[in-house]
Amino acid sequence: MEALTDIVLRSLWVSGSATLLSSLWSLPLAYAMAVSRRLGLLAPIMEALVGVPTVVVGLVMYMLLSRTGPLGFLNLLYTPYAIIVGEAVLITPVIVSTAYRVIRRSVETYGELARTLGAGPLQAAALVLSQSAPGLAASVVMGFSRAIGELGVAFMVGGNIAGYTRTLTTAIALGVAMGEYELAMQLGLVLIALTLAVSLAVRASKRLWE
Amino acid sequence: MRRALLAALTVAAAAAALVALVAGWQQEHVIRVRATTTTSLYATGLLEFLEEEFKRVRPGVEIDFITVGSGEALRRAAQGDACLVFVHAPSLELAYIRAGVLERGAIFAYNYFVIVGPSDDPAGVRAAASAAEAFRRIYEAGEAGLARFVSRGDNSGTHVRELSIWRAAGLDPRGRPWYVERGAGMAETLVTASEMQAYTLSDIGTYLKLKREGRLHDLEVLYTNSSELINIYSVYLVSSCAGEEREVAEEFMEFVVERQDLIAGYGADEYGQPLFYPARERLDELKRLWWSLAEG
Amino acid sequence: MMAMRLLALEDVWYSYDGKRWVLRSATLSVSGGEVVAVVGPNGAGKTTLLKIMGLLYRPQRGRVLVKGVDAWASRAAALRLRRSVVYVHERPIMVRGTVLDNVALGLRLRGLDGAEVRRRVSAVARALGIEGLLDRDARKLSAGQAQLVALARALAVEPDVLLLDEPFANLDEEGREVVADVIRGYSREGRAVVVVSHDRSVLARVATRWVRVRDGRVEAP
Ligand SMILES: Nc1ncnc2c1ncn2[C@@H]1O[C@H](COP(=O)(O)OP(=O)(O)OP(=O)(O)O)[C@@H](O)[C@H]1O
Ligand SMILES: [Mg+2]
Numbered sequence: 192m193e194a195l196t197d198i199v200l201r202s203l204w205v206s207g208s209a210t211l212l213s214s215l216w217s218l219p220l221a222y223a224m225a226v227s228r229r230l231g232l233l234a235p236i237m238e239a240l241v242g243v244p245t246v247v248v249g250l251v252m253y254m255l256l257s258r259t260g261p262l263g264f265l266n267l268l269y270t271p272y273a274i275i276v277g278e279a280v281l282i283t284p285v286i287v288s289t290a291y292r293v294i295r296r297s298v299e300t301y302g303e304l305a306r307t308l309g310a311g312p313l314q315a316a317a318l319v320l321s322q323s324a325p326g327l328a329a330s331v332v333m334g335f336s337r338a339i340g341e342l343g344v345a346f347m348v349g350g351n352i353a354g355y356t357r358t359l360t361t362a363i364a365l366g367v368a369m370g371e372y373e374l375a376m377q378l379g380l381v382l383i384a385l386t387l388a389v390s391l392a393v394r395a396s397k398r399l400w401e
Numbered sequence: 402m403r404r405a406l407l408a409a410l411t412v413a414a415a416a417a418a419l420v421a422l423v424a425g426w427q428q429e430h431v432i433r434v435r436a437t438t439t440t441s442l443y444a445t446g447l448l449e450f451l452e453e454e455f456k457r458v459r460p461g462v463e464i465d466f467i468t469v470g471s472g473e474a475l476r477r478a479a480q481g482d483a484c485l486v487f488v489h490a491p492s493l494e495l496a497y498i499r500a501g502v503l504e505r506g507a508i509f510a511y512n513y514f515v516i517v518g519p520s521d522d523p524a525g526v527r528a529a530a531s532a533a534e535a536f537r538r539i540y541e542a543g544e545a546g547l548a549r550f551v552s553r554g555d556n557s558g559t560h561v562r563e564l565s566i567w568r569a570a571g572l573d574p575r576g577r578p579w580y581v582e583r584g585a586g587m588a589e590t591l592v593t594a595s596e597m598q599a600y601t602l603s604d605i606g607t608y609l610k611l612k613r614e615g616r617l618h619d620l621e622v623l624y625t626n627s628s629e630l631i632n633i634y635s636v637y638l639v640s641s642c643a644g645e646e647r648e649v650a651e652e653f654m655e656f657v658v659e660r661q662d663l664i665a666g667y668g669a670d671e672y673g674q675p676l677f678y679p680a681r682e683r684l685d686e687l688k689r690l691w692w693s694l695a696e697g
Numbered sequence: 698m699m700a701m702r703l704l705a706l707e708d709v710w711y712s713y714d715g716k717r718w719v720l721r722s723a724t725l726s727v728s729g730g731e732v733v734a735v736v737g738p739n740g741a742g743k744t745t746l747l748k749i750m751g752l753l754y755r756p757q758r759g760r761v762l763v764k765g766v767d768a769w770a771s772r773a774a775a776l777r778l779r780r781s782v783v784y785v786h787e788r789p790i791m792v793r794g795t796v797l798d799n800v801a802l803g804l805r806l807r808g809l810d811g812a813e814v815r816r817r818v819s820a821v822a823r824a825l826g827i828e829g830l831l832d833r834d835a836r837k838l839s840a841g842q843a844q845l846v847a848l849a850r851a852l853a854v855e856p857d858v859l860l861l862d863e864p865f866a867n868l869d870e871e872g873r874e875v876v877a878d879v880i881r882g883y884s885r886e887g888r889a890v891v892v893v894s895h896d897r898s899v900l901a902r903v904a905t906r907w908v909r910v911r912d913g914r915v916e917a918p
Contacts, residue, residue, distance in 0.1 A: 258481030258641065268482055269435055269465055304790045306753055308803035308854060309780035322792055350435075350467035353449065365468070369444045370588030370611045 199381060202359040205271050206339035209278035210286075213338075214331055217283050221290035222316060225298045234291055240284035245343030252277040253347040269350040274358070277344035282334035289333055293326030294319060325397045332393045336386045359385075432462045434650045436485035437474035439558055441587040442634065444468075445606035445676050447510075447667050448487060454663055455656050462649050472556035478502055484642035484650045489604075489634045490558035491695035492565070503637040507658045508687050510634040510677040514562060515608055516624040517591070518600035523547040526600065532629040533570040539600050540572050543579035549599035550574065553590050554582030558632075563602045565697060566629065588616075595620045604632055606668070606676040613672060633691050634677070701729045702765065703889050704750055704782060704858045706915075709759035711745060719745050720756070721913040727858060729887040732880055734900040736893075736918065737910035743893045744787060746910060747860045750891065751784030764857070780807070783856040787863045789847035791835040796827065796846050799835045803854035821849040824879055840867035848876065852883070859883060859890045865899050877902045 224230040224237075254260050256268040256276075267273040301322045305315035320327070342360040349356035351365055359382045366375030438448060443466055452464045467474075467483065471490040478486045479502045486503065488494060497503050516526055516535050524542035529535035542548035552574075553560035567574055574580040581599065583590045587607040594601040595617040605625070611617050624630075636654050638647070657664075661679035668676035680687055705726035712718050719742045727733055727750075737743050748754050749761060752768050752775055761768045763778040783803070791799055797818060804814045822828045825845050830838070838846060844867050851859060861880070865873050873896075880903045884890050894900050900907075909918040 260480075263481070269433075269467060300790050301792065303753060304786070304792070304802075305806070306779060307751060307784045307786075308806055308850070309776075309783070310806045311776060314806050318792065350465065352465040352467060355433075355463065355465060368440050368468075368586035368588055370592055370607075370614070370616050372616075 210335040213279035217286035225294040237288040245341040249343035249347030273348040278338040286334040289330035297323040437483040438487040471558035481641040495695040506637040514630040526623040551594040705762040709756045734904035741910040781857040784860040789843040797831040
């Protein structure tokens with residue numbers, strides 16, 4: 192199997208990009224849900240979607256991205272970008288529902304405060320979001336952890352191609368499939384260490400912010 | 402001040418991620434050929450070995466091996482998501498050839514499946530005269546509560562072959578308490594068989610690899626080398642494949658068929674016996690066997 | 698010349714849950730120069746009344762007029778008029794940062810330049826005696842200190858109508874005196890103050906008029 196550092200860096204890159212990409216739509220959606228009663232009705236649906244098995248998401252993404260699928264013309268299947276897009280979709284419910292809870296509380300207090308002082312909708316949003324930044328960071332980290340630890344999407348749309356789309360989790364699955372349990376175990380430990388390190392780093396920066 | 406620093410750091414991190422993303426897009430100048438294959442074949446390392454050798458004569462290409470079961474490998478080809486298919490399931494292959502999914506194909510290697518089981522062999526497989534008889538003995542021992550059999554149960558080439566042997570023996574073990582459908586790859590199935598002291602059908606490559614690594618306790622080859630157990634590996638070009646990917650795919654296919662010497666020598670150093678036999682010397686016979694397997 | 702009618706509620710009905718009316722036909726008007734004292738039992742609807750006057754809640758029925766304009770006739774009107782009425786919470790809300798950040802919040806939202814922000818912040822801080830707190834972490838103030846900061850934040854933007862919900866609740870005697878002075882002084886500049894409180898003695902020092910909220914209506918005491 193290829194060098195461990197390559198796989199680790201690729202996993203970080205893929206899952207990090209997926210998290211950034213997902214945040215681009217998940218955080219605005221969470222904010223919209225927190226301020227609009229009608230969109231707020233999405234909250235239980237999002238919470239339910241958190242538990243969707245990753246292979247199901249992977250399967251759906253595969254059918255979309257397949258050459259004969261509706262998005263086949265993008266030629267994304269079996270590239271790291273397919274994993275990035277797929278994982279971004281996968282972690283949307285986690286980020287949205289945790290961020291929604293954070294923002295919701297913040298809207299009730301800071302949103303109202305902003306309005307007492309004559310803020311416009313955008314100014315109110317800016318105040319609410321800046322006040323909930325630490326909570327939002329935590330929800331983005333949860334999204335990242337789910338992305339880097341998931342197997343279904345990476346396997347289905349990435350294809351576990353050595354040196355190209357092999358990530359930590361697909362390498363683990365291959366290790367198990369090939370009976371190389373020690374290798375699989377080592378990769379598993381690396382994965383845990385990585386997620387722990389990221390979450391500790393965010394925690395430290397949160398303290399700096401406070 | 403601190404906050405400004407933090408904001409700057411965040412922006413820098415985001416920018417770095419974006420740059421990495423863009424750089425990722427740019428670095429793609431190689432021609433990539435998508436090839437689906439089975440886990441058992443991939444796990445022997447033969448395909449990547451052939452790819453490395455191929456890249457020496459044809460730089461600037463990447464063969465992307467996507468490892469799934471044989472059935473899945475072919476189904477993905479039918480979806481247009483592969484350009485080459487490396488498989489060993491003649492009956493499935495024939496169906497896809499007839500459907501027009503696969504166009505040109507070639508047998509490039511063969512070896513034998515092995516029936517493995519506990520060394521005390523409670524079913525008496527060692528004494529069997531044919532693979533079908535061996536399975537019949539396992540069935541009887543299973544019914545008597547003396548033996549168990551672990552099946553891949555994943556529609557892989559090995560699984561398809563196992564089912565055809567049961568059919569040849571005139572038996573249907575599915576649903577019997579001693580018949581375990583694992584739904585997993587070859588290595589996991591072998592480990593399960595070893596843990597359960599059960600019989601199973603395996604390709605020789607995966608068995609030798611795990612055996613050498615000491616992962617299989619007391620699991621031995623009890624029967625092999627009959628034409629019933631021949632394992633024929635073919636490579637196909639997928640009809641929907643086009644452009645420069647197709648050109649390279651054709652070159653690679655030709656390379657695999659031409660360089661039989663590479664296949665003949667592969668694995669001998671590591672396992673003490675070659676994992677594959679080159680197809681060329683016995684091609685006519687293999688074709689005949691392939692047809693009987695495909696239609697049988 | 699009659700003092701200008703700055704804020705008026707006309708036959709206002711409000712319910713939080715669509716089942717129970719908290720305000721039922723509340724009517725009240727406030728003119729420049731007035732300090733209106735609002736009293737009433739717990740849960741009577743005083744806070745609700747003030748938040749409606751502050752254009753934070755939109756009544757299901759009735760009109761809210763700010764300087765003669767129907768505030769809820771359009772979204773733009775509500776946004777614009779909200780700048781002339783400022784509600785100060787019963788329980789002060791502090792944003793992350795220093796006391797100065799908090800006092801300056803409304804001014805920065807209005808896009809005032811740094812010098813003007815500094816000038817106004819130090820003026821209100823001096824008036825309320827909190828100059829010494831400006832560098833402190835706003836989340837670590839005592840209850841009374843926080844109340845003064847919240848009041849300073851509202852005064853800094855100089856609204857036409859200041860809506861104070863229990864502004865004396867956590868203050869010591871000296872603090873009450875300071876706040877009472879500020880309220881009186883503010884109303885003398887032709888602006889209006891509405892004060893909700895349970896403390897009638899301090900209200901008596903500032904009020905020019907009394908109203909009582911009972912059963913969701915605004916009545917004479
Ligand atoms: N957010 C809310 N959702 C639902 N009901 C509410 C809400 N806020 C207040 N109420 C209810 O509306 C009624 C009036 O509440 P309000 O806060 O206006 O009373 P108040 O006169 O300010 O009381 P207090 O003197 O205790 O401050 C109460 O019955 C209260 O339970
Ligand atoms: Mg109240």
